[in-house]
Amino acid sequence: MNIVVCAKVVPLSSVTIRIDPATRRMVRKDVSQELDPQAAKAVEEALRLTEKHGGSVTVVVMGGEDATIGIRGALAMGATAAIHLSDPALAGSDALGTAKALAAAIRKAPFDLVMCATESSDSYTGLVPGQLAQLLGVPPLTFATSVTVEGRTVTIKRQSEGGYDVVSAELPLLVTVTTGINEPRYPTLKGIMGAKKKEIKRYTAAELGLGPAEVGESGAREKVLTVGRPPARPAGTIIQDDGEGGKKIAAFLADLKLI
């Protein structure tokens, strides 16, 4: 089974993210990067499936040169190979442009299963997997909390508000995984050293057959107009206990219809 995992490389979770006011994009230059912890869960699930059923795991990442550290991270976990889409012509792509680039790269080799995180942990649009499934012409099974494969049938438990639905479809298809699906393995020292020897294929936008009308800033039909801070929370109410404190708190909660 050939599994392709679409992964993103994002600023380390300990980094405070800055937004460039001119481009309204996240500043990624000189910021320590890592394999998106959400994507790591997709990589982990893919590795577990190939450990059970055989096959390969190829990781596809779109991002600048410094994304290499995250790509090596996925290879150190055990991924077989990686594809890096790094080209200034791709910078500024919107979700659909990203999906087009990923789809073009995935189509270059036969695949059975495409796996993605439900959403990335830096921009959280959650749009790419659905668009990607459409472009690849495969069914998407989303919000998986578990994935099992029997023959050509993939069955997932889809997380829902009250529990889960059991959904299945035939390969080829796309699965998005939830945060709770697994605990990704730590890379081994041998894995880290071995990752250097694994192949990272690189494609430019032109090699993917994509032009400025489809990808990059010029191809983006979705524009970020402003970036702002969440509204400050209103100040809380302080009740001084003058002997009637309990009653006042009860009245306050009753006003909110909480009691």
Added chain:
Amino acid sequence: MDFELTDDQKRIRRAAREFAEGELGDAIAPYDERQTFPHEIVKKLGPLGFLGVLVPDEYGGAGLDYVSYALIVEELCRGDASVGITMWAHNSLCTNHITVFGSEAQKRRYLPRLASGDVLGAWGLTEAGSGSDAAALRTRAEWRDGEWVLNGSKAFITNASVGGLAVVLARTDPEQRSRSISAFILERGTPGFRAGQPYRKLGLHASDTAELILEDARVPAAGLLGERGMGFVHALQVLEGGRIAMAAMGVGIAEAALGQSVKYMNQRTAFGRTLAEFNGLQGMIAEVAAEVEVARLLTLRAAYLKDTGRPARHAAAMAKLFASETAMKAASKAVQIHGGAGYITEFPVERIFRDAKLTEIGEGTSEIQRLVIAREILQLS
């Protein structure tokens, strides 16, 4: 001059940090409190490669350099020094003695089991009456009926009761002084060879330390490690690497203490301000941070000398001396910054303080390090 770590070294440090942050720290506190060995957690080290860091690939190890090794030891000890010392005593002492001085047959027989973590290794030089003083070493090995018979005991041995294998130093030629000590490999289960009751210690409660007792313990000829009579000479070389590891442990403990201090100073308020805003406490933090940086640079330089095949004895002694005293100082300041909270077991600095003291004692006390450094500078033999 290049102060930049290689990409591999950065990735390895990050992997060790991820493991330490995910698996050590507060998770070890209950073991420390009960003074029990965290088998469940130590078991995770082998598959990740942390128990064969310096062992060549062909014997199942990761085959890494000393700089990478020092970074791993620092990160694990920053997470928890008990697990850290369990790991590096296994790597630097027992395993490395066999890696560097073992015969091909010994390396094939023992290294894969050590590197995978199937067995933990212990290393016995110190005795109740002798440490760095080789002349006072009393454990004896006599050649009787085609095998070595060992008698004596080794004191303060890390991994003594949890280990499956030990390298032990014993006197093989009572008359000769300089070339009279040899090294032996002893497997658990060898008749006459056992560990004593684990000691109750000031710190490092989640590590295993006990006596190794030899009562007519029989070792076949193949168990002699290195040439007969060269044991102490080889042991000093093994200790050179051990001192780099102990220095890295000091850096890790100091970094942990500093991290706790920073966290607490930003949280705790007094007189309407956070502790971070008080000048006197800022001074403590600045001083400790600078010394941690010096300790780390000395440690990595000693590791670098070792990697480039140059004499590292002097640099390792300096690194070990400075890093261990920095660990103690950082821990002491951390307790002081925490005030009453630092003196109780609820906060990690109490444990860090107890753990730090060992770094000034093991692998040659601070006094021995000063002796080694002074002898080199004064060119005394």
